[in-house]
Amino acid sequence: MDPQEYQQLEQQMTPPTPYLKNVLKAFFVGGIICTIGQAITYLYVIFFNFTEQTAGNATVATMVFIAMILTGLGLYRKLGQFAGAGSAVPVTGFGNAVISAAIEGRTEGFVLGVGSNMFKLAGSVILFGVASAFFVALIKLILVSVGVLEW
Amino acid sequence: MKKLVLPLFVPFFLIGCSNEQTIQVTDLAADEEKRIEIEDAIRNKEEIYSANAIFVNDELLVSIQVDPWLGFKEQKVEKRLQKEIEEKYPDLNVLVSSDYKMYWESQKLLDEEDEKKMADEVKKLKDLAKEET
Structure with a gap:
């Protein structure tokens, strides 16, 4: 079997990627995450001394924090499997990247493992x-x- | 669950359709003429769907809400209105803001009776508007 034949065979075997479904999932989950972010912004604006302009920093911090806790509990992984880029592109994906890398490096010790892997x-x-x-x-x-x- | 969707969302669509501008001006320590002129100045801006104006001594706080579809123009509308009012009343200390915080707080201030408390609150809001981070 030459490489060309193999490639043809491989293409026949692999199931088609459901692009439209993935895109829709990512769109809606990403949208829901952003809606939660907007709700948190209004929470800060209404109940604390933040303006719409200054509430942005606090909102980002809160969203990252929530994503970090969800990652630690193993829930963000499920969300990521379901929504793909919809859960990775918003700022929550950043929190997930930090904590999952830290968990990964836990076996190598606290300083050289967690410390050096955290921002990998x-x-x-x-x-x-x-x-x-x-x-x-x-x-x-x-x-x-x-x-x-x-x- | 599915039956609930329609009654829940229909009001939102209907609210979105209403084309009326709601403009409220406090009448504490301000004459009728000024109030009407300010209200007209706001009403002339078609992008604004809701506005509150708070008069206290020589301070004026105008909080506006711009149509969400025209969100990119928000800053421009704000600046234009600020300039317009400043030119009309050079002796007034004016701040026009499109920030939701200003709108929310001024909505509460509309019913405030105590002039001193109102002045304090307006001063606090104006300081808050200057903060950038």
């Missing part, structure tokens, strides 16, 4: 987030000093 996945998110924020701010600074935009 999420570290790149932080690095590129900070770097891109820097460049966006730089571009905005240039545009403002040229006079195209206002702060």
Whole structure:
């Protein structure tokens, strides 16, 4: 059997990916997560001294915290299996990435295991987030000093 | 469960359809003329569906809610209204805000009778609006 034949056989055997179903699942679960986030924002705005602008930080922290607890309880894995990107793209996916990597490294000890593995996945998110924020701010600074935009 | 869906969601759709602007202005320590002018200035902005204006001494706090479909214009509407009112009344200390916090708190302030308490509250809200993080 040459490689081409094998590839054909493989394509015949694998079941078709239900793209539409996956997309719909991800869309609705992601939407529900964002709705919960919006509800938390309104909670902070109404019951605490936050404005819509400043409530964002607190909301992100709360959402990440909830996702971390769910990951520790093993519930976020089930959600991830069901919804795929719908549970990974919102900021809750970040909390999941931190804690699941930490759990993974637990067997190697506290410092070298948990400590060094914790940001194995999420570290790149932080690095590129900070770097891109820097460049966006730089571009905005240039545009403002040229006079195209206002702060 | 399925039977519940319709009665639960129909009111939301109907509320979404109402085209009326609700504008409320407090009448504490402000003359009639100013109130009507401010109300007209807000009413002229079609993007605004709901607004509260709080008058206290020389402080004016206008909180607006912009149509969700025009969310991207929110800041622009806010700035335009701020400029308009400032030009009309240079002696007033005006803040126009589209923030939901301002709207929520001013909604509660509308029924407030005590002038001092209202002034304190408005000052607190204006300080809060300046915070950025």
